[in-house]
Amino acid sequence: MIKNVKLILSLTLVVVLFSGFWSGKSKKEIKEDNRLERVERIKTNNETLELLYKYAPEAKAMLLRSYGYATFSNIGVNLVVLSAEGGKGMAHSNRTGINTYMNMGSGGLGLGLGVKDFRAVFLFENKKVYDKFVNSGWEANAQADVAAKYESSGGSLNAAETVASGIRLYKITQNGLALQATVQGTKYWKDKELNKN
Numbered sequence: 073m074i075k076n077v078k079l080i081l082s083l084t085l086v087v088v089l090f091s092g093f094w095s096g097k098s099k100k101e102i103k104e105d106n107r108l109e110r111v112e113r114i115k116t117n118n119e120t121l122e123l124l125y126k127y128a129p130e131a132k133a134m135l136l137r138s139y140g141y142a143t144f145s146n147i148g149v150n151l152v153v154l155s156a157e158g159g160k161g162m163a164h165s166n167r168t169g170i171n172t173y174m175n176m177g178s179g180g181l182g183l184g185l186g187v188k189d190f191r192a193v194f195l196f197e198n199k200k201v202y203d204k205f206v207n208s209g210w211e212a213n214a215q216a217d218v219a220a221k222y223e224s225s226g227g228s229l230n231a232a233e234t235v236a237s238g239i240r241l242y243k244i245t246q247n248g249l250a251l252q253a254t255v256q257g258t259k260y261w262k263d264k265e266l267n268k269n
Contacts, residue, residue: 102265106265106266106268109173109266110171110173110266113160113161113162113171113173113266114162114171116143116145116161117143117161117162117164120143120145120191120193120244121135121143121193123191123244124191124193124242124244127244128232128242131193131195131232131242134195134232134240135166135193135195136166138166138195138196138197139165139166139167139196139197139198139199139201139202140163140164140165140166140167140196140202141163141164141166141193141194141195141196142161142162142163142164142174142192142193142194142196142205142206142260143161143162143191143192143193143194144159144160144161144174144176144191144192144193144194144260145159145160145161145191146158146159146176146189146190146191146192158175158176158177159175159176159177159192160173160174160175160176160263161173161174161175161176161192162174163194163202163205163206165202167199172206172262172267173262173263173266173267174206174260174261174262174263175260175261175262175263176192176258176259176260176261177258177259178258178259189245190243190244190245191243191244192241192242192243192244193241193242193243193244194235194239194240194241195232195239195240195241195242196238196239197238197239197240198238200238201236201237201238201239205239205260206262207262209259209260209261209262210236210239210259210260211258211259211260212235212236212258212259212260
């Protein structure tokens, strides 16, 4: 119990330190930082979609038919018994053209060492699931196993996997579409600061 409390306090401290809470910046500087961060997220979103279309060309038509989509750039770290993922991204409504800036994170226990860098693309079937994801956040409680690659080219048949009703997921690594695209225990939420006008 005490170890869990220490872990929670440590993670909270890291979040506060990196959130800019004690940055000492003026409102004007913070506003400019937020503007630059939004520009960076749009750029990363475009790069992620280019990667998706490279490895899964059929995804472009699926994305255009969707009510909206969300892209996330994530980094995962596994240090002996503690694993954590953190990332940022944005959701985009194909119907309204509005972008919503979002964050993601997860943590867990498990043996291993390593760092993984990956991108995730969610496709939303309708307004209801899109709005719920964006406005209420989402927590993935299941594992999505993306379809296996064929041959050694990194190509894939339809590799999008349904991870919840009305939500499909593509997960891309440096080597192409990810196998065993686990999203279990991951939370997604709106970035309040970046979504201010």
